[in-house]
Amino acid sequence: MAETEPVIKPKPRPIIRIGLFLISHSLLVSVVCCTAGIVALLLLPVLAKNTYVSENALMPGSARPMLTNDDASDGHKFLNRILNLDSKPINTGIEIPEVIAEHMMELGGEVSYHKFQPISNKFHPLHFFLGPDAGIIKENYSCSSYGINTVGIIRAPRGDGKEAIVMVTPYNSVRITMGEALSLGIAYSVFSLLSRVTWLAKDIIWLAADSKHGEYAAVAAWLRDYNTLSFGDLMLYQEMCDASTSPVHEMIQVKGDVISNGFRRAGTMAAALVIKVADSSPEFGNDVLNIYAEASNGQMPNLDLINIVNYLAVHGQGLQVRVEKIWSLLDSLWLNSLGKLLELLGTVVKSLNPQWKFGIPVSDYVEGCATLASSLYNQALGVPTGPHGAFRDYQVDAITMEMSPTLFSSSQRVLFLLRVGRLVEGVIRSVNNLLEKFHQSFFLYLLTSPSRFASVGVYMIAFALLIAPLPLVAAALFADASKLKTAKDEIPFKPAPLGEPVPIFTSWKWLYAAKSVLAVHLWGAIVTLLPYFLSQIPNSSPSINLLIWIVLSLLSLFFAYAVSGSFSFSSTNQPQINEWALLKSVTVAAGFIGLCLMSVINFATAEIGALLLVPMCLTVVPLRLDVKVSTMRAFLRGACNVLLVFVGFPPAAFLLLKGAIDGFDSVTFGDFWVWAELLWAWNSATYIYICNCLLGICLYELLCPSLDFLSVAFVLLISFRY
Known part of the structure; x- marks a missing residue:
């Protein structure tokens, strides 16, 4: 009889062999990947790049500021009038919107009032994915509890009314603070200038948001009505309140047809700036500009918007720019030790090749880690860090610019209004140059300082290394748990002879684990x-x-x-053990899928x-x-x-x-x-x-x-x- 030739099994493909090798050495691969992922995360401040303006059309600082001392002086007179109203013994909260509307009209703006009701922030599962301003009106609603936003619009002489830039100044109409009055003075100075310029190609909207029910609630309510033809609130207001006796109705009657009771709109919003002034900061030698950019669920504005604000603030007005950081990390002993090690390593690398740039000073590394941790936490929290978050819900790039002046003395207010007003003017002028929405720069990034960032292509490396062991561990556990075990020994699976009981293939028990x-x-x-x-x-x-x-x-x-x-x-x-390993395999796989989706x-x-x-x-x-x-x-x-x-x-x-x-x-x-x-x-x-x-x-x-x-x-x- 002729000898039968041995059957040569084909070799598996290289990708399959690599996968089998990694699964068989899953423990070693897991340790290496996890360690590399943590190291990559700690190296993000070192790997961060300097910010730059990607969109050439922005051209920040290309034109000289046009805001003059006269504009700043007018803004100072305006805020003094606001403060004098607040000093009256009886303040109903109606006088301030009336004064703001009067000054908007004097500058030639189209003025309207926007009424909104307070929103309940109670947890409701049916409204969970509708946003925090889902239209849930607070209980015990009364006509005196609604807020009044004052809106002024300047029509662009060179525009077609299809685009707009928004300035937001939150203030409490019941008890206004000095910082809120200063923010109104800044907006008035800029609004006064923009009402006279001829280069404006986008409409300008000044939203004086009544924040007695919260800054976010006031801005979100106006945005909701701006982007949707909503008549539900007006009908509810007419049903519950007598419009003929409402303060807003009286204000409109006094001003005649100049102030509209309807909802005025401009074009599609290209960008928005929330202008705030915080308490004075005598510990700093200069005025400080704090930038807040995080919106709901980790959304961030286009990085170019932050870049032009930072560039104009530092190089144009000489301001100190800061982003939020976790201050306790600055004194961390282990973080400073790690920074010294990286600085020493960078020195060694530079001595080997001067063109290799690695390592940063210890102070920069520690501060970068503190800023990075704050950026990660604020994005992971998913809660907006200011009223600018309401704009990101409508895909409008917006940030909050919070100024912390050194002093609040009267002699310094005009100079403060001039510096900040020119900064706002420069930002608006850069956005005015755009022919389309922000799209050139990054939307996914982590800040390590106002002028340095880690892009998505860098920080994804750390995440990929961290989760890489999960599918390998799941596959290794599944391979072990899928082997058939008998009472004595483990036997390979093979078809049973006719009439004998068929052994159970235990790998199908993953269905029980999935259940x-x-x-x-x-x-x-x-x-x-x-x-x-x-x-x-x-x-x-x-x-x-x-x-x-x-x-x-x-x-x-x-x-x-x-x-x-x-x-x-x-x-x-x-x-x-095999059942536990199978259950762990399914659970690890579910965790891997959940992390990828999140x-x-x-x-x-x-x-x-x-x-x-x-x-x-x-x-x-x-x-x-x-x-x-x-x-x-x-x-x-x-x-x-x-x-x-x-x-x-x-x-x-x-x-x-x-x-x-x-x-x-x-x-x-x-x-x-x-x-x-x-x-x-x-x-x-x-x-x-x-x-x-x-x-x-x-x-x-x-x-x-x-x-x-x-x-x-x-x-x-x-x-x-x-």
């Missing part, structure tokens, strides 16, 4: 909705609300566990979540398995698991972070409820991610993405169940 993960996600949805009912409790303190939230969540977890039993595979009491919605939230999630995914194992093994390695691993659970426990993590920043003397138990309330009141996607998505990963002893406050109770329940 368990889905069950916990549904439980997470219940936990997410509980604050809606708790917010109905009258006169309840944050500590009591948080305690009730925890108790109700635990009870719902116990009920779900007792009814469905979805958190277990086997009816035996012996821990089955990076599209809010990258900063995904970045911070990965820092807590990935170490847990790689180290946390069932506690009972470590308890049974009396070795030092098992003890250290169990202690590490407990530490990671504690750090990932949201109230503990939040309170530890707040204590490290503000001091532990100011930390209370109810602070976490206040923080969570801030998230859901502003409809931050981070709240949904913490309470629902990451909670679904909290299963069995796998606490890998445990950012939910029930993680500790859940790990104890599942650990001792087996």
